[in-house]
Amino acid sequence: MGTRSTDIKLQVILSCIQTLGIIALLFFLILPTLIIIPMSISTTAYLQFPPQGLTLDWYRAFFNDPDWMSATWFSLKIAFATCFAATTVGTMTALALVRGDIPFKGFLHALSLAPMIVPHIVLGVALYLVFAPLDLTGSLTGFLIGHTVLAVPFVVITVTAALQRVDPALELASLNCGANRLQTFLHVTLPNIAPGIFSGAVFAFLASFDEATVAFFISDVDGKTISRKMFEDIDFNLTPVIAAASTVTVVASLALIGIAQLLSTDKETRTQRSECP
Amino acid sequence: MIGQSLSLRGIRKAYDATYAVHETDLDIGAGEFVSIVGPSGSGKTTLLTMIAGFERPTTGSVVVGNVDITRLAPNRRDIGMVFQKYALFPHMTVRKNLEFPLRMRKRPRREDLGKRVDAMLDMVQLSAFAHRYPHQLSGGQQQRVAVGRALVFNPPVLLMDEPLGALDKKLREAMQLEVKRLQQQLGATVVYVTHDQEEALTLSDRVAVMHKGQLEQIGSPLELYTEPQSAFVADFVGTINFIPGVVVGYECGAATIRIASGAIIETATTGTQPLPVGTMVSIAVRPQHIGVCPPGASGVTGTLENLVFSGASRTAHVRLTDMEGLTLRIQVPNELAGLPELGGMLAVALPSDKLKLFHAENGRRL
C-alpha cells in the first residue's frame, strides 16, 4: 500500500512537471508574437516592466508617416497582384498534377515546390542581377514576378490536397449526367475545391506581404515594401513605430487566416461527412 | 421509360500490353436485368466504364438500340449510372442533384423540370428530404438519391456499379427488392455489376460471369447453377467440391477416372469427342449430391472432421483417405442418423449422373 501511494504521488508530480513544461514551450512559441503589442502602446521607447504608460502615438506616427504609408500601399498592391497570379497559376498546375495526363509528373511537382526550398537570398540576388539592368527593381512588375514564384507553391499544396479529397467519381457522375468538361469543372470540381483555392490564395497573399528577403534585394529608393522599410528601420533607428506597424500587420494577417480557416472547416466537415455515410 | 437493347460487339480493352477485357460479345434485350459478376480485377468494372464512355474500347463497339455510341463522349450517351459510392454532389441538395442531369441536357423545359423531379422524388420515396444535403441522409437514402439521379432523364440503359456494396446486410436485402421493383415498374434495361453472386442470382434475368478479363458464361441463374460451362463458374455460383483425377477409360460419353487414392469413379461427360486416356481432370460435385454410408460400401472413404449445423441441414467436412488432405463439404439432412463420431471413418457415394467433369488446366467443361 505504501509504495503504491508514493507511486501515485510521484505520478502526480511528474505530470505536473510535464504540464508546466508544455505550457512553457507553448509560451516560448507565442511570446515573440505577443510582445510587440505592449511594445506598440508603451510610452517608452524601450519596453519596460511594468510599462510606464499607455499611448497610441506610435500608431498615429505609423499612419501619418508618408514613407510607411507608401510602403504599405506598395506591399498591398504587390500582394493583391501576386495573390491573383499565384492562385491562377497554382490552381491550373494542381489540376494538371492531380487530374492531368502529362509526362514527368513527379519532376513537375518537385519543380513547382522548389521555390519553397531554394534559399531566398539566392533568389533575391539572382533576381536583382536580372532586374537591375532592365530597370525592374522597385517596380510592381518585378515584385509580381519574384513573389509569384515564391507564392505558387502554397497554392499548389493547398489545391492539390483539396483536389485529392474530391472523389474522381463525382466528375464521372457529372459527365454521365450530361455535363461537358467545362460544365463539370464549373459546377462540380470548382465548388468542391473552392475552400482549398481560397486558403491557397490567403497563403499566397501573406507569402507576398510578409516576404522580406527577396524584397530586401529588389526594392529601391522609390519602390520599397513594408518589410524592406521595417528592415531598414530596425537596422538604423529602433523605434516603437515598428512595433505598431508589426501589430497592424499581424492582426490583419491573423484575421485573414481566421476567415479562411472558418470557411474551409465549414466546407470540409460537409464533404468529409458525405464521404463516409 | 422504355428500356432499349444494348450490344457489346467484339469489345476489347488493352492497357499497354495486357488485356483488361478480352474480346467480348454481349447482347442484352430491352428491359432485361443482367448482372455482371466476378472477383475484383476480373474486368467487370472496365466493361461498365466502356459502356458509360469513361474509357474507349481498344477495339469493338457499343450499340444501344440501333445506334453505335462507341465514339460518343460520356456526356452525350444518355446512359444512367449509379456509382459504387453513389458520387452524389456534396454541395448540392437532393433536389439539385436530381435536377442536374436535366439542366445539363436542357430538357425538359423549366416548368416540366420541376414536375419531373417531383415525380422521381416520389418514386424513390425522398419527397420529404428534397432540401437535405447528401451528408444529412442515411446510406440507404443516399443510395436512392443516386438511383433517382440516374433515372430522372429516362435513360434507355441503366448501369449500376456495386450500388449496394456500402450498405449493411439487412439494408442491402431491402434495397435489392427496391431496385427490382423500380426496374420492373419502369421497364428499364439494367446492367448490374457486383462481386456478390447471391445478389446477382436474386435480382437478374441473366447473369454474366467474368474471370480474368474473359466472359466465362452468360445464362439464367438456374443455368449457371445446374450447367456451369467452366470450373470457375461452378465454383463461383454456389458451393461445390472439386476432386482431381486422371482419365483411365472412355466409352460413349462415360469416362472412368482414377483419383489419387487409387479409387475409380465413373462419370458422364457432355462432349462428343472421346476423352484421351491420361487427361488430367477435375470432378465437381455439389454438397447436396454426395451421399454418406458406412465404410466398405464404396471405394472412396474419409474421416469425419467436423459437422456444422446450418439451419435446414448440416454440413459434414470429410477428409478423404490418401487424398493429400482434400476435404469434401457434404450436405447431410438433419434427421439422418448413423453418422460416426468426429474422427470416425465413413464412405462417400458419388452418383455418376450428378458429377461434372472439367479440364484440370483450362477449366473447360468436358
Added chain:
Amino acid sequence: MPRSPIRALRALADTGHASRYSSLTSAILVLPLLAILAIGFIYPVTELVGLSLSNGGASYLRLGRDPLYLGVLATTMATAASVAVSCVLLAYPVAYAMTRLRGGAALLAAACVFIPLWTSVLIRSYAWIVLLQRNGIVNELLRTTGLIDHPLKLLYTQGAVILGMAHILLPFAILPIYATLRTLPADLVRAAANLGAGPLRGFLLVTLPLSLPGVFAGSVLCFVLALGFYITPALLGGPGSMLMATLIGQQTVVLLDWPLAAALSTILLTVTLLTVFVFRKAISLSKGFQSVH
C-alpha cells in the same frame, strides 16, 4: 494514325480515362507555371551561376584559397544542425502533447503553433531584438531577480541567431512529428500496456520508434531551411557570427563583389539542393508544412 491536323488534335484530346484531363489540356494547364518559373526562377538563377563562373572560375579559386570562406560554410552547416536538433528536441513534447489534448486546450496549443507560423519572419526577429537587447526584457528580468548586476550581451551573438532561428522553425518540426504521432493507432500503445509495458517503456519501445520518420522529416526540413536563412542572422547576429546568407548579403550590399557573391550563392544553392535530393523522401513526408520563408 491521325491524318489531318483536326484528327491529330482529337487524338491528343482523347484521354485514356474520362477521369483524367487529356494531354493537351494538361499541357495548357502547366504552361503558366513553366512560364513564370522560367522568367522568375530558372533564368535568374542560371544567370547567377553563369556570373559565378565568369573569369574562368576565379571567384571559386579565391573562395577555395581563403580559409575564412570555408569557415563560414562550416559555421553555416553547424548552425543549421544545432537549429535542427534544438527544434526537434523542443518540438517533440509539444507535438506529443497536441495529440493528447482535447477541446479548448487543444485549440490553444494549435493557436500557439500556428500563429507564429503566420507571423512574418521579420516581425518575429524584431521581437527577439526587443527581448534580447541590453535593456530588453530578458536582461531586466535577470536584473530584478538579482541574478546579474550588469546587463549581459545577448544580442548580436551566435546564441541569439540559433535561438531566433530555432524559434522561427519550431513549427516546421512540430507539424511532421504531430502528423506521424496522430496516425499511430491508439491500440498499439494499449496493446503494449496489455502486454505488460509500463507507460515509459510503452513510449520508448512503441511510440518513439514509430514516430521517428516524423522526427527525421522535421529535422531535415529545419536543417534545409536554416541553411538559407537571411533575415534572422542579419538582424540578430554580429560580425562574429557570419553565415553563408549574411556573407552573400555583405558581398552584394556593402562590398559590391558580385562574382564572389554569385559563387557563394551557387555553393549555398548546391549544398541545399544536395541535402534536399539526398533526403527527398523524408521531406516529401513532411506534408504538414504550410508556410516557409
